[in-house]
Structure formats: structure tokens, C-alpha cells
Amino acid sequence: TTQPHLTFNDGRAIPQVGLGVWQTPNDVAVTAVRTALEAGYRHVDTAAIYENETGVGEGIRAAGLPRDDLFVTTKVWNADQGFDATLKAADASLKRLGLDHVDLYLIHWPAPRKGLFVDTWRALVRLREEGRARSIGVSNFEVEHLDRIIAETGVTPAINQIELHPRFQQKALRAAHAERGIVTQSWSPLGQGTLLADPAIAAIAAKHGRTPAQVIIRWHIDSGLVVIPKSVTPSRIVENFDVFGFKLDEADLAAIAALDAQDGRIGPNPMTAA
Numbered sequence: 001t002t003q004p005h006l007t008f009n010d011g012r013a014i015p016q017v018g019l020g021v022w023q024t025p026n027d028v029a030v031t032a033v034r035t036a037l038e039a040g041y042r043h044v045d046t047a048a049i050y051e052n053e054t055g056v057g058e059g060i061r062a063a064g065l066p067r068d069d070l071f072v073t074t075k076v077w078n079a080d081q082g083f084d085a086t087l088k089a090a091d092a093s094l095k096r097l098g099l100d101h102v103d104l105y106l107i108h109w110p111a112p113r114k115g116l117f118v119d120t121w122r123a124l125v126r127l128r129e130e131g132r133a134r135s136i137g138v139s140n141f142e143v144e145h146l147d148r149i150i151a152e153t154g155v156t157p158a159i160n161q162i163e164l165h166p167r168f169q170q171k172a173l174r175a176a177h178a179e180r181g182i183v184t185q186s187w188s189p190l191g192q193g194t195l196l197a198d199p200a201i202a203a204i205a206a207k208h209g210r211t212p213a214q215v216i217i218r219w220h221i222d223s224g225l226v227v228i229p230k231s232v233t234p235s236r237i238v239e240n241f242d243v244f245g246f247k248l249d250e251a252d253l254a255a256i257a258a259l260d261a262q263d264g265r266i267g268p269n270p271m272t273a274a
């Protein structure tokens with residue numbers, strides 16, 4: 001395939017576009033994952049808390065692709081933080097997925113009030129040493145959480161998966177990632193669909209003969225981000241991957257840059273969540 005990849009600080013590579021499967025029940029996930037893999041996706045983003053790892057695994061097997069061609073991510077949930085609990089949770093996730101390793105295992109939230117994310121990170125380092133996770137990273141970490149795990153273990157996460165879309169562009173955190181050699185991954189990249197009716201996005205879409213979703217996904221790609229749009233609708237799954245045949249120009253990028261907002265966050269604040 002000719003789809004773009006980004007390289008991690010551990011030498012491995014991640015396909016820049018993946019399928020997100022939050023709020024997708026097992027039976028729906030089977031079809032969505034299979035449809036995506038048949039459309040050319042090679043990257044799927046799930047989590048234990050999504051309760052659909054079984055369906056994701058089934059969809060992967062239904063597509064019949066070689067395991068080494070796929071990039072599968074899952075995440076340890078907040079309730080399973082801590083060294084031993086995380087090792088157990090990873091085992092359970094792999095069992096549900098029907099895989100002997102994931103390509104990326106993430107700490108879902110820092111949950112700083114639990115005080116367990118450093119121990120949890122040590123477990124992820126162990127999982128990588130054992131080959132059960134090829135790469136390890138975090139999600140929803142702020143700079144102070146990143147620096148804490150790096151200082152205490154000497155291991156820098158490959159990636160930080162954070163809320164990021166044109167209305168919440170996360171410029172400061174992205175700069176901190178760049179300084180530390182951490183790839184940035186965008187969750188809710190379409191603003192959970194709320195950005196698709198934005199007039200500035202619509203104007204760019206009309207200009208290129210593309211859809212608003214394609215313009216926003218292209219913006220993530222052109223911004224050097226990993227992007228995991230979610231859809232369970234076959235035509236949209238295909239549409240969201242058909243983004244490699246055009247590029248945004250400087251005027252488009254400037255118009256999207258202007259959509260950034262201080263209060264653009266949709267999801268929970270990582271400092272107080274969990």
C-alpha cells in the first residue's frame with residue numbers, strides 16, 4: 001500500500017490513518033473492521049473499555065490479511081492501572097482480540113488522582129520487553145505526566161493519543177511532543193462529527209470537490225498527525241480513507257488554523273478525569 005506512515009522513537013512505524021471503534025458494539029465492530037480492512041485501512045484503534053475487542057478480533061480474522069500487515073492498538077482502562085493489574089488486563093485484551101501481541105498498547109488516561117500511572121507505565125515497558133506489545137504509548141497525558149514517566153523509567157512513550165481537531169488544535173502539547181520525540185495521535189478528529197457542518201470546512205471541501213470529513217482528515221495528515229476517524233457506515237468508512245489523492249493549500253491551512261479555540265475541548269479534561 002502507498003498510505004503514509006509515521007516513525008516512532010522505537011524505530012517502528014504506524015499507518016497515519018486508522019479506524020476508530022469507540023461506541024461500536026461487538027457485532028457492529030466485526031463488520032466495520034472488515035469493511036475498513038477491505039477498503040485499505042491497516043490500522044484499528046480499540047480499547048478495553050469499548051467492550052468490542054472480541055468483535056475487532058473477529059473482523060480482523062474475517063478480512064484474512066497477514067498479521068504483520070496490520071496495526072492494532074488497544075488501551076488499559078483506568079480501573080486496571082497498577083503494575084500487576086495492567087499485566088492482567090493486557091492478557092485479557094489479547095485473549096479477547098485473539099492475538100498474541102498488539103502493535104500498540106496505551107495507558108488510556110493518566111488519572112492523576114489514582115497516583116498509579118508510573119507503575120502502569122512500568123508494566124507497559126515489561127509488556128514491550130515480552131513482545132506482547134510491539135510499541136507502547138499513552139493517551140490523554142499532559143506534559144507533566146509525560147515528563148514524570150520519562151524521568152522515572154527512562155522510557156519515552158512512542159505516541160500520545162489526545163483530543164485534537166480543528167477546533168482544539170493542541171499546539172502547545174504538540175510542540176512538547178516534538179521536543180521529546182513523541183508522535184501525536186488525534187482522537188475525535190472530526191470533533192465527533194460536529195465540525196462537518198462548519199462553513200470554512202465546507203468551502204474548502206467544495207473547492208476541492210471533496211467532503212468535509214475528507215478535508216478534516218487530510219488536515220490531520222498534512223499536520224503530521226495520526227488520525228483515527230470513526231464510522232460504522234460502509235460508505236463513510238470508504239470515504240474517510242479516500243484522502244490520498246489531494247492536498248490542502250496554504251489558504252486552506254490558514255482558514256483551518258483560524259478555527260482553533262481555547263474552549264474547543266469536547267471530551268473530559270485529563271487533569272480531572274477519573
Ligand code: NAD
Pocket residue numbers: 019020021022023045046108139140161162186187188189190191192193194196211213214228229230231236237239240267
Ligand atoms: P470522530 O471525530 O471520529 O467522529 C465520528 C462521528 O463523525 C461518527 O460517529 C459520525 O457521526 C461522524 N462521521 C464520521 N465520518 C463521517 C463522514 N464521512 N460523513 C459524515 N459523518 C461522519 O469521533 P470519535 O469516535 O469520538 O473519535 C474517533 C476515535 O478516537 C474513537 O472511535 C476512538 O477510537 C478514539 N477515541 C479515543 C479517546 C481516548 O480517550 N483515547 C477518546 C475518544 C475517542
